[in-house]
Amino acid sequence: MGGAYLIGIVIMLISWLVGKQLRSRFEKYSRTPLSNGMSGKEIAERMLQDHGITTVKVVSVAGQLNDHYNPANRTVNLSESVYHARNAAAAAVAAHECGHAVQHATAYRWLTLRSTLVPAVSISSRLVQWVLLGGILLINSFPQLLMVGIVMFALTTVFSVITLPVEYDASNRALAWLERSNLVTAGEHAMSADALKWAARTYLVAAIGSIGTLMYYVMIFMDRRN
Numbered sequence: 001m002g003g004a005y006l007i008g009i010v011i012m013l014i015s016w017l018v019g020k021q022l023r024s025r026f027e028k029y030s031r032t033p034l035s036n037g038m039s040g041k042e043i044a045e046r047m048l049q050d051h052g053i054t055t056v057k058v059v060s061v062a063g064q065l066n067d068h069y070n071p072a073n074r075t076v077n078l079s080e081s082v083y084h085a086r087n088a089a090a091a092a093v094a095a096h097e098c099g100h101a102v103q104h105a106t107a108y109r110w111l112t113l114r115s116t117l118v119p120a121v122s123i124s125s126r127l128v129q130w131v132l133l134g135g136i137l138l139i140n141s142f143p144q145l146l147m148v149g150i151v152m153f154a155l156t157t158v159f160s161v162i163t164l165p166v167e168y169d170a171s172n173r174a175l176a177w178l179e180r181s182n183l184v185t186a187g188e189h190a191m192s193a194d195a196l197k198w199a200a201r202t203y204l205v206a207a208i209g210s211i212g213t214l215m216y217y218v219m220i221f222m223d224r225r226n
Contacts (some may be wrong), residue, residue, distance in 0.1 A: 007209070011209030014205050014209075015206070018201045020074070022198040023197075026195055029194075030088075034086050034091055034096065034188060039083070040084070040113055043090070043091050043095060044058045044078065044094040044095070044097065047095055047177055048098055051098075054074065055103045056074045057075050064081055065177055069104070073114060074101075077097070078094055078097065079093075088192055091178065091188065091192055092193075092195045095178055095195055096174045098174065099172075099174040100166070102173055110169070113162055117155070117158070123203045124153075124156055125156055132150075134149070135149045139224050146221050150214070150218060157213075160211075161207050166204050167200050169202055171197075175196065
């Protein structure tokens, strides 16, 4: 288990550093008013309108950095600090979440695949830690349990990896639209790009950590067989 703890500590440290940079960037860019004076809600509605999407509603949700697109009820959920704000950070987040709505409307294959995996991943993520723990404790008498845990963890790892192109593509769509629409200045666009870059890195760190942990459990199982 020592190896898993070491991997976990390293990933948590990197994740903390990336998260710190992300919060720093968003705090900095939140102090930069948009020259067009538009709020995050208005930016989102304009992007949806420009893409001909009329069935998605932009709503405000409590909390911070919990902005997301819900394909089930077709809503772009913006935190209060993004929904009402009129700054470069809010523009970046609002456009990014609308990027997911555009993916949904155009049946972007990676988003479709991720959505398909959600039910299975939801179940696996709730049970996998207990199955893996039981598998390690019973590795000499019941190694099959560890294999079941590995398969469950592999599913969550695949989900993390699939999330990467979904998030990067949403950011690319957002930035391309912000530039094409001429709603932001060159400087504001650069700030939006930097903010979204750091946001994407949080998903990258999570995927790398998941892959590393999966490899560790696979090595435990292979060592048992040898």
